[in-house]
Amino acid sequence: MAEQQQQLTSEDIIQEENLVFDRTQLLTDNVFHYCPGCGHGVAHRLIMEVVEELEVQDKAIGIAPVGCSVLAYNYMDIDMQEAAHGRAPALATGIKRTMPDKYVFTYQGDGDLAAIGTAETIHACNRGENVAIFFINNGIYGMTGGQMAPTTLEKMKSSTTPYGRNIKQMGNPLKITELVAELPGTYYVTRQAVHKPGAVRKAKKAIKKAFEYQKLEKGLSFVEIVINCNSGWKMEPVDANKWMDENFLPYYPLGDIKVPEKK
Amino acid sequence: MAKLQGRIVVDTEKCKGCGVCIPACPFDVIALADNVNSKGFHYAYMKNPEACTGCVNCALVCPDAVIQVYRKKATA
Amino acid sequence: MGELKLMKGNEAIAEAAIRDGADGYFGYPITPQSEVIEYLAAQQPEERTGMVLLQAESELASINMIYGAAGSGKKVMTSSSSPGVSLKQEGISYIAGAELPCLVLNVVRGGPGLGTIQPSQSDYFQSTKGGGHGDYHLIVLAPASVQEMYDFVELGFDLAFKYRNPAMILSDGAIGQMMEKVEIGEQKPRMTEQQIKEKYPWATTGKTPDRERNIITSLELDSAKMEKFNEKLVEKYRTIKENEVRYEEIQCEDADYLLVAYGTSSRICEKTVEMARQEGIKLGLLRPITLFPFPSQRLAEYAQKVKGIMSVEMSSGQMVEDVKLAVESRVQVEHYGRMGGIVPSAEEVLQALKQKFL
Incomplete structure (x- = not known):
């Protein structure tokens, strides 16, 4: 039988010394404009938690994309640049090449990275730039109102595929993460998610590696983070995460795709 | 034997009431309030605070980083 | 007197970049300017000064590498020729919008489209009127010799950093390819990170506790704030127009007629002036060195004195519009141009002058 437990009051528990989770100081006070x-x-928060834990705020430079996260610089309390659509890996290259001791990362959506910026993505990966790419995949163009993205699944509806993506007409959903893993310039390639506590813990570890590996100068770290776009998918947030588990993740399975060789 | 007891503090003005924290909680602690904040969102609150262990799962998945978690060991 | 060297125009640009202490060159090959990156590659600037050299996957990528490095306060440049410069326009617009300094070289070839690889001056509009989307201007320098190709690298960088604005050297295939003696300057040191932090406090060098985070962006969603920013740019261009106009006058003092020409055309027009003078025609040449800002004021003064002005360009007539705007119909303005990569001869320019005015 369970022993009789002391039942603490809220006043007992909510004390400074008992605080076990708080918003990282490296997120600004601005309220996210996201739906x-x-x-x-979550992805923003994890990146800033990692920058805080590694104590590299004064060496971190982030590149925001064009897409929903175009204003990422409003939330991350680090030096940032805002790129033209798809060009973030080129900016990152320019920064890292001229300042090799910095921690440089791009934060890009699927339209930005896998459609208009495909060339910049592939070549930054292939050159093995010592930067991190955080690739947020939600299978849709969020900011412009839910149009088809290169990652939109077959038969998935969007505002430009209102009857579902027809592969014959629109081509196939692009697994660009698997593609860049084939390039010798990538050092670490992984696909993560942030919709469940366990996934969030793993995603944070992956983000941390992507920062730490920059010191090794062995190539580019590419971390895909699959998220829902509940507005674009036209679902409630919790339902969208469930739909993601059932439909999106089977096509884009989570886990490491390329890990550094152990010697 | 010690048992962990927790509480969450939600920044109710910044909470958007998305509800993602609710299924993340293993002990069914959280619900959305009937009340709304100034932006009209039904914010998250502890409907069942005694069940909270301070596991931080809700805070991990919170898209707006508006949950603080406190945890304390209760002795028998 | 510094060291003298026989160099191609494109090589002079490259050597000048190293000697001026540039931090990086990011480019993509295209005729007739590939010697810039080839010369740099042979020189191994990483070894000489630590200057970064990178051949990008495209003009788009190279101009955006410039954006990134310039945003961090680095002295960086790119070069291309007409079709490639068209591709760079997106990035140039963002760089102008983010108010970043950088240097872009255009060794112009004939167009439109793929056009020809022969020299042309048909990118005047693109260079001086903005080029990409939105209200902006580049500072545009027009070299007429290999020496000026060399000298304008330093001048271009200086102006770019002074005004936090992209600068362009608008050359052409003839000046890029021709060889002349060049006086080479001393090697200047590259700036240290500490110097950059002190001199360019806006640069993204990593947020330190003593300052707010730096954000490099061209985005402003609030219309009222965006208009304020546009007005700030307009004010900057007005200051540039006031302070940075450069031109050369050749036999203008007593001129009855005036040629206006830049770059390769101005070299030909110098000969035309000599020939005309031998025939008793009092001809002068005004050579704009800065195309933006344009020497409008000076031309307006000549409009009171001369009987006619002829703009000579290797284009269908682009700069002539600025000449007309400057003189406001106070004097007859004509255009003579050749296109398709053809360089006019001094004789045919003189012939054209006679036909139009005498």
């Missing part, structure tokens, strides 16, 4: 339930906020 309720959108995973961008």
Whole structure:
């Protein structure tokens, strides 16, 4: 039988010394402009938690994309640049090449990285730039109102595929993460998610590696983070995460795709 | 034997009531309030605070980083 | 007197970049300017000064590498020729919008489209009127010799950093390819990170506790704030127009007629002036060195004195519009141009002058 437990009051528990989770200081006080339930906020938070834990705020330079996260620099309390659509890996290259001791990362959506910026993505990966790419995949163009993205699944509806993506007409959903893993310039390639506590813990570890590996100068770290776009998918946030588990993740399975060789 | 007891503090003005924290909680602690904040969102609150262990799962998945978690060991 | 060297125009640009202490060159090959990156590659600037050299996957990528490095306060440049410069326009617009300094070289070839690889001056509009989307201007320098190709690298960088604005050297295939003697300057040191932090406090060098985070962006969603920013740019261009106009006057003092020409055309027009003078025609040449800002004021003064002005360009007539705007119909303005990569001869320019005015 369970022993009789002392039942603490809220006043007992809510004390400074008992605080076990707080918003990282490296997120600004600005309220995210993202839709309720959108995973961008979690991804932002994890990156800033890692920068805080590694104590590299004074060496971190981030590149925001064009897309929903175009204003990422409003939330991350580090030096940032805002790129033209798809060109973030080129900016990152320019920064890292001229300042090799910095921790440089791009934060890009699927339209930005896998459609208009495909060339910049592939070549930054292939050159083995010592930067991190955080690739947020929600299978849709969020900011412009839910149009088809290169990552939109077959038969998935969007505002430009209102009857579902027809592969014959629109081509196949692009697994660009698997593609860049084939390039010798990538050092670490992984696909993560942030919709469940366990996934968030793993995603943070992956983000941390992507920062730490920059010191090794062995190539580019590419971390895909799958998130829901509940507005674009036209679902409630919790339902969107469930739909993601059932439909999106089977096509884009989570886990490491390329890990550094152990010697 | 010690048991962990927790509490969460939600920044109710910044909470958007997305509800993602609710299924993340293993002990069914959280619900959305009937009340709304100034932006009209039904914010998250502890409907069942005694069940909270301070596991931080809700805070991990919170898209707006508006949950603080406190945890304390209760002795028998 | 510094060291003298026989160099191609494109090589002079490259050597000048190293000697001026540039931090990086990011480019993509295209005729007739590939010697810039080839010369740099042979020189191994990483070894000489630590200057970064990178051949990008495209003009788009190279101009955006410039954006990134310039945003961090680095002295960086790119070069291309007409079709490639068209591709760079997106990035140039963002760089102008983010108010970043950088240097872009255009060794112009004939167009439109793929056009020809022969020299042309048909990118005047693109260079001086903005080029990409939105209200902005580049500072545009027009070299007429290999020496000026060399000298304008330093001048271009200086102006770019002074005004936090992209600068362009608008050359052409003839000046890029021709060889002349060049006086080479001393090697200047590259700036240290500490110097950059002190001199360019806006640069993204990593947020330290003593300052707010730096954000490099061209985005402003609030219309009222965006208009304020546009007005700030307009004010900057007005200051540039006031302070940075450069031109050369050749036999203008007593001129009855005036040629206006830049770059390769101005070299030909110098000969035309000599020939005309031998025939008793009082001809002068005004050579704009800065195309933006344009020497409008000076031309307006000549409009009171001369009987006619002829703009000579290797284009269908682009700069002539600025000449007309400057003189406001107070004097007859004509255009003579050749296109398709053809360089006019001094004789045919003189012939054209006679036909139009005498």
